[in-house]
Every structure is written in C-alpha cells, then in structure tokens.
Amino acid sequence: MNARAEKWMHVRSEGLYCAPANCYIDPHAAVERAIITHGHADHARSGHGSVFATPETLAIMRTRYSDISVGGGVPLHYGQRQDLGNGVILWLAPAGHILGSAQAVLEYDGQRVVISGDFKRHPDPTCKPFEIVPCDVFITEATFALPVFQHPPLEEEIHKLIRSMEIFPERSHLVGVYALGKCQRIMLALRSAGYSHPFYVHGALKKLIELYETFGFDFGPWQPVSEISAKERDMLRGKIILCPPSALADRWSRRMPDPLPSMASGWMQIRARVRQRRAEMALIVSDHADWDGLIETALATGAPNVWITHGRVEALQYVLEQHGVNAKALNLIGRDEEAD
Numbered sequence: 001m002n003a004r005a006e007k008w009m010h011v012r013s014e015g016l017y018c019a020p021a022n023c024y025i026d027p028h029a030a031v032e033r034a035i036i037t038h039g040h041a042d043h044a045r046s047g048h049g050s051v052f053a054t055p056e057t058l059a060i061m062r063t064r065y066s067d068i069s070v071g072g073g074v075p076l077h078y079g080q081r082q083d084l085g086n087g088v089i090l091w092l093a094p095a096g097h098i099l100g101s102a103q104a105v106l107e108y109d110g111q112r113v114v115i116s117g118d119f120k121r122h123p124d125p126t127c128k129p130f131e132i133v134p135c136d137v138f139i140t141e142a143t144f145a146l147p148v149f150q151h152p153p154l155e156e157e158i159h160k161l162i163r164s165m166e167i168f169p170e171r172s173h174l175v176g177v178y179a180l181g182k183c184q185r186i187m188l189a190l191r192s193a194g195y196s197h198p199f200y201v202h203g204a205l206k207k208l209i210e211l212y213e214t215f216g217f218d219f220g221p222w223q224p225v226s227e228i229s230a231k232e233r234d235m236l237r238g239k240i241i242l243c244p245p246s247a248l249a250d251r252w253s254r255r256m257p258d259p260l261p262s263m264a265s266g267w268m269q270i271r272a273r274v275r276q277r278r279a280e281m282a283l284i285v286s287d288h289a290d291w292d293g294l295i296e297t298a299l300a301t302g303a304p305n306v307w308i309t310h311g312r313v314e315a316l317q318y319v320l321e322q323h324g325v326n327a328k329a330l331n332l333i334g335r336d337e338e339a340d
C-alpha cells in the first residue's frame with residue numbers, strides 16, 4: 001500500500017527531500033537548494049544556496065538573516081510554475097498560516113505531492129486563506145492534533161482583551177505575541193474591534209511590523225515603549241503593550257504600570273502552559289489548524305496517502321485511517337512547536 005511518491009520523496013537527516021530535483025523542503029541544515037514554506041525560524045534556516053519561496057517569505061528571511069543574497073532567492077508568486085529540472089515542477093499555494101506562507105506543490109512522474117508546511121483554516125487578515133489542492137500525497141503537520149484542541153474565533157479572544165481593559169483601566173495590558181505573524185494578526189484584529197489608541201511595542205517586534213507595513217498593511221499608530229520616558233509611563237495604563245512571550249516574565253514587564261500579562265497562543269488552552277508563561281489572561285489564538293481543521297483539510301485534498309511530519313501524530317493517523325486514508329508518520333525533527 002505504499003505510495004509511488006516514496007520513490008522520489010524521502011526523509012533525510014536534513015529534512016524532507018525531493019530526489020529528482022535535488023531539493024529540500026524546509027531543511028533544518030544549510031543545503032544547496034531549498035523550498036521554504038514560510039518565514040518562521042524552524043522552517044526558514046539561513047545559509048542555503050538557492051531558496052524557492054514567495055516574495056514575502058524571501059523578504060522575511062532577508063529581514064532576519066543578512067546572508068540571503070538576492071541572487072540566491074527565487075521568488076515564486078502563488079500559482080507560478082517553476083521547473084526544478086529532471087521533470088519536477090514546483091508551485092506554491094496559500095497556507096493561511098502567516099504572511100507569505102505557502103504549501104509546496106511538487107509534480108513528478110504523473111503524481112502530485114502537497115507539503116502543507118504549517119497551516120490554518122481560521123481567517124487571518126494578514127495572509128491569504130488556505131487553498132485546497134487535490135493531490136496524491138498530502139504532507140501535513142499535526143501540532144494541535146488532539147480532539148481537545150478547538151480554536152475559538154479570533155473575535156472572541158480579542159473581545160476578552162477589550163473587556164479586560166474596560167474592567168481594569170488602571171492596568172497596562174501586556175500581550176505576549178510572537179514577532180512574526182501573531183503580533184500583526186492581533187494588531188489588525190484589535191483595529192477591527194475598534195481599538196484606536198496607539199499600540200506600544202517592545203523593541204524586538206519593531207522590524208517585522210515595519211516589514212509588514214512595506215507590504216501595505218496599516219496598523220494605525222504604534223510606538224516603541226522604549227521611546228516613553230519613565231515619567232510618562234502612566235499613560236500606558238489601560239493600554240495595549242505588545243511584547244515577545246519571553247518578556248512577560250522578565251524585569252522589562254515590571255517597569256510597566258500595574259501590568260496585566262496575557263499571552264496569545266494556541267497553547268493557551270492548556271492551563272499549565274498559561275502558568276508557565278506567567279499569564280493572567282489566556283488568549284487562545286493559534287496560527288495552526290485545530291483538530292477539526294486538520295482532519296477536514298486532509299480529507300478535502302482527496303489524497304489517498306497522508307504523511308504526518310510532526311506533532312500529535314498518532315491521533316491524526318488513527319482518524320484518517322478510519323476514513324480509509326493510508327496515513328503514516330514521517331517523524332521529522334527540528335520543528336519548534338512552541339513558536340506557533
């Protein structure tokens with residue numbers, strides 16, 4: 001019952017490998033040719049020779065690493081076909097995960113393999129929605145592949161934050177967010193909910209907010225917290241301060257007036273993770289598909305074969321097999337689950 005694609009798609013120590021194209025997908029070591037699904041650090045490592053990715057992902061990589069020379073990056077717009085040689089065609093489809101995130105579609109020997117990268121099905125104003133691409137083999141993540149993981153609508157979680165600012169106008173509201181994707185998604189969602197004050201941001205978030213602005217996103221007024229003197233800090237009461245998750249627990253946050261720490265992550269459904277982050281308020285905001293999303297997506301591709309890269313592999317494998325899908329675990333290493 002093996003897929004024919006096993007003859008040309010392999011797992012090597014560097015990561016998932018397409019042999020006839022001599023090309024890796026999201027390798028965790030520097031390689032000659034890499035397809036990069038999106039800019040998160042556990043997928044987009046530095047030091048590759050050529051990189052096939054969306055223009056947005058290349059821009060993110062250039063912002064984070066200085067060694068992606070312009071010559072080494074091959075920008076591919078969604079749907080644009082690229083001949084990788086030896087009869088392999090590559091094109092990218094939206095993954096709905098973060099700005100520029102893509103599924104890698106590889107066609108060879110009459111077969112189509114889709115590597116989803118990280119993806120989600122919930123709406124996100126910072127990126128194009130996930131597109132179903134019918135295929136023979138669907139390669140999926142399984143970060144939140146347990147029935148307990150059901151992600152609420154973003155608006156509900158944003159409403160919690162806004163309610164809290166009404167109830168505790170004397171407290172500065174710290175929101176822990178990852179710099180790439182989560183930060184910008186929360187900012188736009190707060191604007192849609194009518195929040196009109198400037199955002200105050202930790203310095204570590206500045207570069208990527210500015211990069212999104214070059215792609216046309218309008219976050220309204222925002223300002224680095226570092227520009228606010230100790231004397232003026234009282235103005236932060238009842239306002240939103242965005243910071244990286246690590247800053248919630250360190251001295252930086254204690255300089256804010258009466259801080260109320262919250263954390264935006266898919267893991268906030270788990271109490272122990274909330275405590276671990278020292279968050280008083282949990283905002284369940286995930287950039288990954290939840291349990292239903294993973295199953296629906298894998299089935300919607302119509303793929304008779306599903307390969308699962310990492311995460312809670314067994315539960316997903318079991319359910320897909322119940323649906324007659326031939327599902328197997330790839331056990332890829334080097335994916336950072338925390339950084340959703």
Ligand SMILES: [Zn+2]
Pocket residue numbers: 038040043097118340
């Ligand atoms: Zn990611």
Ligand SMILES: [Zn+2]
Pocket residue numbers: 040042043118335336
């Ligand atoms: Zn990832």
